[in-house]
Structure formats: structure tokens, C-alpha cells
Amino acid sequence: MTVPDVVLREYGPTLSVPLGAEAGRALASAGILQSATPDPVRDGHWLLRAGSRVGAVRVPGGPVVRIMPKTPVSRLFFLLGFSLDPARAWRDSKEGRVDTGAYDDVVPALAHAVERQIDAALRRGVLQGYREVEETALVLRGRLREAEQIRRHFGRTPPVEIGYDAYTADTDENRILRSAVEQLLRLPGVPGPVRRRLAHQCVRLADALPLIPGQELPRWRPSRLNSLYQPALRLTAAILRGTSPEHRPDAVESLALDGFLIDMNKLFEDFVTVALREALREHGLTARLQDPHHLDAAGLVGMRPDLVVRTGDGCTPVAVVDAKYKVEKADGLLNADLYQALAYATVLGLREAHLVYAAGRQPERCHEVRGTAGGRDGRGVRLYQHSLDLTREPEGILSGLRELAGKLAATAAHP
Known part of the structure; x- marks a missing residue:
């Protein structure tokens, strides 16, 4: 049944x-x-x-x-695609969109997106390259592995231990794509038409050996030769690695229960911090993600703000930002978040801190902390709450983050 x-x-x-x-x-x-x-x-x-x-x-x-998800699936994959390849998406938000077809469920949309990316990667044929091969053979080819010949065969020939460079489709790039396709074919809920297209891609990649489960993914390097592969590789590697697109574990999880899950908390955090980092570069500022600090003088209580904005030389902190995948309460207050932001500002010696939420009733709120006045303007530490509406089109979402980057840059110019 x-x-x-x-x-x-x-x-x-x-x-x-x-x-x-x-x-x-x-x-x-x-x-x-x-x-x-x-x-x-x-x-x-x-x-x-x-x-x-x-x-x-x-x-x-x-x-x-x-x-x-509460967020539209197309928007969810825009966040994912941007975090994986921010430079491409930042130039034009339309290019940052991942094609999810007409699917409104995560797994069908993911399978469709990966299959379309792989199909585009293989548009000019399967990428081939040179791979070093070491094997036992009856005839000499390439170079003789003298140490192995003596160790295994006591100098007798044949067989001979040889090594050579083979021009083959069994490259790291093709191995990653094939393994991702095979994993998607095992997921529950992949629609029949998408499953058939994935099986076709698997046949095209048949000359590439599958990856060994549990081993670290091969480290491919972007180049002119694999330029068509790069969007597909970034998406498929994130799936296979079981880590977030940018810097945090568990954003994309491949579980023993045989399925695929995205942690929206981590995905939103990745998107906000990566997008802000890209926007701040236009103002000549740098940003460190998950910047490690300590709350206490003894260095026993660790803390990692999501993003610390620094001057162009990376030395002086000028602002701190924390992303929260939450909807604000009826009174607009999330006290624990405000306490956390105040701790960040205090440790870093800043006059303000910023919290970015996935939704809210107001675009921005400001709270001036009592008992912290002491700056040249006589103001206390200010805690800002910003709302980012994920139901907007990608350009609207990025526009909101550009505005925030401009405010952070103004703070850096006039501390």
C-alpha cells in the first residue's frame, strides 16, 4: 500500500x-x-x-x-544562486535567477534547476582533460614506475607498472556533475519528465567515474575551458558537499533519511552577508563574515557577528550587521536580538549596530540605548532594525541591500 x-x-x-x-x-x-x-x-x-x-x-x-517554504520557491533559489555566484548576479539580478521551471516545491525545482544547468554546461559537448593514470599493463606505455615494478614484480616483466597522462572525460568537473545527477535521481518527489532528463544527462556523463561517498569533493579551478560548467558546478557542489554556499555549515543538508533540505536560517544569513559584502566593495569598504571576537577580557566567551564592516585596509571596524530569518513581533521588538547587537557594538567599540530581518512592519526602526551616551554628538549607541521583503522581485531585494550598504558607508565616512 x-x-x-x-x-x-x-x-x-x-x-x-x-x-x-x-x-x-x-x-x-x-x-x-x-x-x-x-x-x-x-x-x-x-x-x-x-x-x-x-x-x-x-x-x-x-x-x-x-x-x-513560506518564501516563493523561485525567490528561494534566487537567494541560493546569488550566494553561490555573487559576482555574476550582482551585475544583473536577472542573471542571478536559477531556472526552477513552474515548480512550487523545493525538490522538483532543485532537480529541474540542476538538470537545466548541466544541460547548458554540456551544450558544446562533454569537457575533456588530461588525467594522470597509474596502472598495471602488459605493454609499456608512458613512463615506467620503477619503484612499483621492483616492489610488486621484483623487476620481472611483463606485467609492467606504468604511468601516463590520458586525455579523457573522467575529469573532476564531470565527476561532480555525474554524482549530483545520481543523487538527485534518488531523491523523493522528482517529477517524471525531470527524472527522464536527469537520466539522459547521466548517460552523457557515463565516462566519468562517480565520486566515493564520504570523501572530500575534488577542488576544481575556474578557467576559460570550464567556463560553461561553472554555474552548474557551483550549484551541484553545494548539494554534494552538504554545506552552505558561502561560509556556514548545514545550510544545504543531504541527510541519511534520503532527501534534500535547505535551512532557511542559514540561507538568509548567507545571502544578506554575501550581498552586503559585494555592495560595500563599491564604497571601498571590506567585510569579514563570521568575524571571531570574545565578549570577555579573558577570552572565554566567543562571539561571531555575521558581518563586520571594516575600512578599505581591513584594519578598523566601522559597523556590524547580523541577519535574522525572523518576522518581528507585534510591537516590533525582539529583545534578545537587540541585546546581542548591543554586545557586538560594545565589544567592537561602535556607536551603532544593525539587524536585518526577513520581514517586518516597518522598513527601519532605531533604538537609542540609555546610559551609553559619550560620543562627540552626545548620542548613545543606536540599534537599527531593517526589514528585507523576500516577496519582492530580485532587483527590489538587492536594491534594499544597496541602500543599507550606502548607510553603512556613510557611517564609515562620518563615525
């Missing part, structure tokens, strides 16, 4: 769903939901509530759990 999918919404209401004890425990231990507990009222049911992770996973012995 086919088990129906369980559909949850990001930070949506708790649902009571029929689920076996083993499947429920597997889902609870994976930590992909905000909560997963047995239903005390209904036997054989579990109470499930989604948090910030969106996507789909197949529970062993249970259903496919699909978590729908």
Missing part, C-alpha cells in the same frame, strides 16, 4: 499524522523538524511541526515528509 506524503509548512501549525513508532523515532532523532513527538491522544500518530528547514525526506519504513 502506498503511504501518502506528509505535507508540512515552514514554521506552520503542528499536525497529527499516522506514523509507525520506528519511523517516528527516526524522524525525531534526525532533528530536521522543530518537534516530533508521539500524539498522546491518538494511538499510532505523531505530532509533527516544521521549523526552518524546507525540502523533502523519505522516512525509512514511513512516508515522504515534504516541508513547504
